[in-house]
Amino acid sequence: AIIIADEIIAEKYSKKNSKEKLAEQAVRTGLAILTEGIVSAPLEGISDVKIKTNFDGTDYLALYFAGPIRSAGGTAAALSVLLGDYIRKRLGLSKYKATEEEIQRFIEEIELYERGKTNLQYRPSNKEVIVALSNIPIEITGESTEEIEVSGYRNLERIETNKVRGGALLALAEGVIQKSKKIEKVLKVFELEGWDFLKDMKKEEKKQSDDNNEKIKANWKYLSDLLAGRPVIAHPSSKGGFRIRYGRSRNTGFAAWGYHPAAMTIVNGFIAVGTQLKTERPGKATVSMPVDSILPPFVKFKDQSCDWLYSYENIKPEDVEEVIFLGDVLIAYGDFVENNHLLLPSGYVEEWWELDFEKALNEKGDNLTNFKDILEGNRIPEVEEAIEISKKYDIPLHPKYNLFWSYISTEDLDYLINYNGFTINDNTILFNLEGGSRIKGIIENLCIPHHVSSGTVKIDSYILKLILSGKQTLGDTVLESVSNLLGIPVRDAIPTTVGCRMGRPEKAKERKMSPPVHVLFPIGMSGGSTRSIIKASQKNYIEIESVNKRCPKCNTKTHLTKCPECESMTKMYMSCSHQTCSYEGSNVISEKCPECGSSLRVYSKKKINLKDDLSLALLNLGYELPKEVKGVQGMSSEYKIPEPIEKGILRASNDIFVFKDGTCRYDATDAPLTHFIPKEANVSIEKLKALGYLKDYQGNELTDENQILELNVQDIIIPKDAITYLYRVSKFIDGELEKVYGLKSYYNLEKEEDIIGQLVVGLAPHTSAGTIGRIVGFTDTKVVYAHPYFHAAKRRNCDGDEDAIMLLMDALLNFSKYYLPQKRGGQMDAPLVLTTRIDPREVDKEVHNMDICSKYSLEFYESSLKYLHPKEIKIERVENRLGTDGVYSGLKFTHNTSDVS
Ligand SMILES: [Zn+2]
Ligand SMILES: [Zn+2]
Known part of the structure; x- marks a missing residue:
């Protein structure tokens, strides 16, 4: 980023630009490099770069931030400020000198912003704001993003708006201040001065964290923004909450946790595959993935019997009276690294x-x-x-025979051993409950499976038999006493639990605008509230704003790309925006009308005969009129070029709708997958072989649909419902190719399953770069399973994000920049560029922290008891294989699951 900024300033790429233009280009290009060119922030997160004047007459640099800077993330926002300072220095500009009012204005805006609908991820103290703004050598400012106006520090000379500048607040609070530690590290590279104040901020923060560092305490933060109907599944670090099981399954890691399917079943359907949960630690959120090789919940049934839910298919939540222990959650080591969280004791x-x-x-x-x-x-x-x-x-x-000893007290243990009302027969122990309920409580807390009938508890446990044959307990703790009684060491089965609550439900459905639209064709108010093109076509004419086009051959004026009279390609022309002026220019672009001085535009209000357009479209297609074809009220794109009505008829006939950029999309929750089983993905061995899957992950020939295969990094497994949807889209595209463009159809699918093997584009909201993927199967879930690299290429992890997929041919054929709204943010969520081949070095770096080994080391488990930092232990992560072939294959997982759906 520095090199390119240097080159731009040295006018290597273009000459004769003002300093202001050079600075702007250097900042934008630099930021694009810092964000790997994926997010729209460089285009839209920075709205302007200006050279302004201090009150002492010296010049300084001002960066104008806009709302979409959020998509770049705090670090990139902070780095763009550093970059700005670097460019300032290179251009020989002075430092920005903030006035007292300008600083106080920021404090006022932060308060207002926090009261609005969005929160800052990091709310800086007033002191931090004062220190930062008095020191940062460039001005952080921006355009207004909220409707609220400040009341105190209004009408400041150098701040153009009285409204809240959201982008500037984000760059300051979540950027420079929150990431002060991170940017301090790169200061050396930039060779900047005047940033020493960052160290002071770091000290203040460190003092605070030292106080908290004694012991890891329960963290209540994830419960702070509870919503009705989104239940708390487990309270922070509570007894009976989820036990942390360290490991990664083939469908977890990269922020996703493994939950036992039985745990999903018994929480009344609030956790399904792909449900987002807000979590106590190590990160803030996750999505739930089924993993059945971990400990299931331990529950009490209606008849007071208790058992582990190893088999759960026939269990209904209403059979269960109480969940005594929720079971394991599988959390990957890499998630602790990524979140910079100390390890917690492993059971x-x-x-x-x-x-x-x-x-x-x-x-x-x-x-x-x-x-x-x-x-x-x-x-x-x-x-x-x-x-x-x-x-x-x-x-x-062995853990299989261990009990939850830390869930009872030494008094409980004494009580248990000296209890009078039990008899032992072989390995069967019968407890008489006449003496009261305490003994039952102790047995439940230990999580020993038992059966209750007519006031008697029946237990089959060799270990308990040995314990009960002891007569006295020696030891300070229950674990010590039990070790002494058995004559072998006994370790704590459950030292740590984590809490979580429901965040968002999982999601999988086609994208529809509201109201839904078949074609980006404007019909004004004539179509009624349903935007019906059919209804609008019953009028003699309708008035719409659309692009000016003229036939170069016969001079016919139209909005169509092809002349309706002679089929020549039409050309755009400019017209005057003034109501009474009828000036029409040639295709030469000038800004002002030579006749009246008003501005010129490439579109104008025109009356069209929609009935004729519609009949022509039906004639072109050779189609019957569908029941309904919906258009848009008006277009917000720069040139207001409408889509051909034919596309709308074809979409309506295939029961699909269009998004604002001309594509048809399917949205679903992101889920990670590094290995899959043909059977769970509903794909045949023959099909997989044709797609290049010849061996399983251990190198054996692929012959059985139950073998485990390593997923290729750009392959995805989609919801069943998406298969149906994309199949319909393929029919639309084939019809379009044949009837609208006079080309050969492309997909020619016979049945829905044939969508397997087709290419798609994956795209995350707020970004402008799609990633190409290939469908290799489907499941009955509401998630798109894809390799973590694929999600990282879209700049997403798996903590509850939802991204879109669209057929590649749809994106290539029907997407156009010309349909995008001109307003700020209009270029987000559009496939402006495509990544065709994933290089893990170029994707979001979070995935570099994913662990990829088949088991963790003894040192790891022992270190967990000492609350060590995860980076003090060596466990292989993606980072260790970057730049080698091993980064694409040979990844491993620690815990298997029998079915990801
Ligand atoms: Zn013509
Ligand atoms: Zn004019």
Whole structure:
């Protein structure tokens, strides 16, 4: 960014520009590089760059920010300020000297902005604002984004508006101030002076965090903006809340968490595949993904019996009286790295025990192959064998036989052991509940499955039998006492839980404007509230604003691209915007009318005979008139070029609607997927082979629909409903190619499933760059499963974002910049550029933190108990493979799931 800025200032690319123009180009191009050219911020986030004058007569640089700077993210916004300062210095301009009023104006605006509908992610203190603004060497300002006006610091000479400048606030608060730590690091590169104040800010922040650092406390923040009807699933760090299970499944990571399908079932349908949840930590939000290789919930049924919900297909929420423990959530190590969050103690889980066992075997010099199946997690030792292993190798009790000892007190343990009303028969223990409810409570808290009938609790547990045969407890804690009673170490099964609440429901549906539209053709008010073209065509003529076109051959004036009289290509011409002036120019572009001095435009109000247009379109198509064809009231694009009505008839006949840019889109929640199973994706082996999937992820020949395959980084698996929708779009496009353009049809699909193998464009809101993907299957969920690289290429992660897909041919054929609204923000959410091939080095860097190994190390689990920073432990992440072939394939996951739908 610096190099290019230097070159622009040195007038390497264009000469004879004013300093102001050079500065503007350097800032925009620099910011585009900083944001990997994906977001629209460089175009629309900075509305202007000006050279203005200090009150002492010196010149300085001012950056004008607009609302869309948000899409660049705080760091890029902050860096653009640094870049601005760098350019200021290179152009030999003075520093900006803020007045007291200008500083106070910012403070007033921040208060007003916070009272409005959107919150700042970071609300700086007044002191921070004063320090920052008195020091930043360029002016951060901008155009108004809100309707609210300031009341105190109005009519300031150097601030053009009295309304709130949202873009400027974002650049200051979420940019320079919030990211002060990050930009301090790059100051050296820019060789800038006068930024020392950042250090002071950092100190203040550090003091605060030192105080909080003693122990990780429950974090209530995710509950602060609760909405009715969006339930809290678990309170912060509460007993019975979700246990953190470290790992990544093939459909988790990159912010997405794994939930046991049984947990999804019993929370009354509030969590489905793709539901967004606001979370306590390590990040702020996630989407739920089904992972069935983790611990399911432990529940109490209506008859007071309790059990683990390993099988859940027949369980209904109404059968369950109480959820005692919600089960595991699978959270990837990479998410802790990404969020810069200290590790939290891991429960003593199977994968940890296997590492302990392996280490003990190695230390004793014993042969590992004897226990290969156990070490690989393929066989769980029987309880006697597990105890024997623990005794022989001095390792903790296998997690399968562990109980939730930290959920009871030492008094509870005493009470349990000395309880009078139990009998033991083989491994079956019968508790008589006549003595009261305390014993039942203890058994429930330990999460021991038990059956209740006629006042008796029946338990099958060898471990509990051993515990009950002890007579006294020795030890300061329950875990110590239990270890002493069993004669083997017993570790804490559940040291940490996290809370979450429902955010947004999952989403998958076609994009419709409101009201929905078949064609971008203006009909004014003549179509009524439904914008019916058919209704409008019943009038003798309608008056619309549309582009001026003229036939060069026969001089016919029209809004059509092809002359309706002689079929020649028409040309645009300018006309005067003044009502009574009839001046019409040639195609030469000039700004002022030579006759009256008003401005010239390429569009004008004209009367058209819609009935004729419609009949001509039907004739061209050879179609019957559909029941309804909906147009738009007017066009907000610069030239007001309408779409051919034929497209509307074809879309209506295929029951699809169009978006403002001319494409047909399907929106769905983003979900990650690195590996898939043909069966779950409803795709045949033959089809997959044709698409290039020849081997499974372990290198075996693909022969069975249950094998696990590594997903190619640009392949996606879409909702079933999207298959139906895109199939209809393909029919529209084929009709369009044949009837409107006189070309051969392209898709020629026979059935909906044939959409598998077709190319699409993925596009995120607020961005202007699409990424090409290929459909390889579908599921019964409401998510688009795609490789995390694909989502990162769109600059999204998987914490609840929803993006669009459209057929590639639709984007190529029907998208046009000329349809986009001229207003600010109009270029967002449009495929202005396309990424055809993903290079993980060029996508959003968040995905570089995703872990890609098949298991975490013993050091990792032990470090979690010490609350170490995740970066102090080495676990392979995408970052470690960048620039090698290994970045595209050979990725691994730690926990499998049997079905992602
Ligand atoms: Zn003509
Ligand atoms: Zn005129």
